[in-house]
Amino acid sequence: MKSFLVKTLANAAALAVAVWLLKDITLTGDSTDRTVTLIVVALIFGAVNAVVRPVVKLFALPALVLTLGLFTLVINAVMLLLTSWIADQADLAFHVDGFVAALLGALVVSVVSWALSLVLDRD
Template identity: 55%
Template structure:
């Protein structure tokens, strides 16, 4: 249940970034297809963040320490670009135009996901009940 709520939170964050930034495009025509595309993109984004992002963090640990974590913005942008590339491979219809659009999109997605995921119960809370 928790993963479904996180998927929906990521889909909402990605949809907001798509709506706010002209450099992120969604080619679906009707509302049902747009929702399906955003859910698929959120699923890809979640998998990328679960598998690739920890590797990037480990490899770039010295840069992260030197920049006091600000390099995470670049890593988030790269995860968004990777998600865009994978969406293109699967012909999903969602695309990020460039690095700076990905930086802004990554910031939007990070903030919105953080706010929305604050309402998703933690694993430890489930165990206490």
């Protein structure tokens, strides 16, 4: 349970950094709504990564091998776009505008969540 909470908070913070850095990833609303929206979007992002990502990685295995794993960044971008679409369907104020923004956002989210997981997940 503690690990799930740490990963969710790390994802929420990483998404906040992506929103802050990239103008094509938007989060609207006041500060309280933004915090709740970030946590809900982080939960959606975690669910998408837990359910959809393994299937996509299985089908993309030849591309992953051919690019020595760099295709993972494209898969992460698609997961971020899928998260944005689900957030739009749920009337959440989170939106990723385009594949390039998703690619850059996936890079930011990956690096920030990895760093925060290292810092936060200390026993």
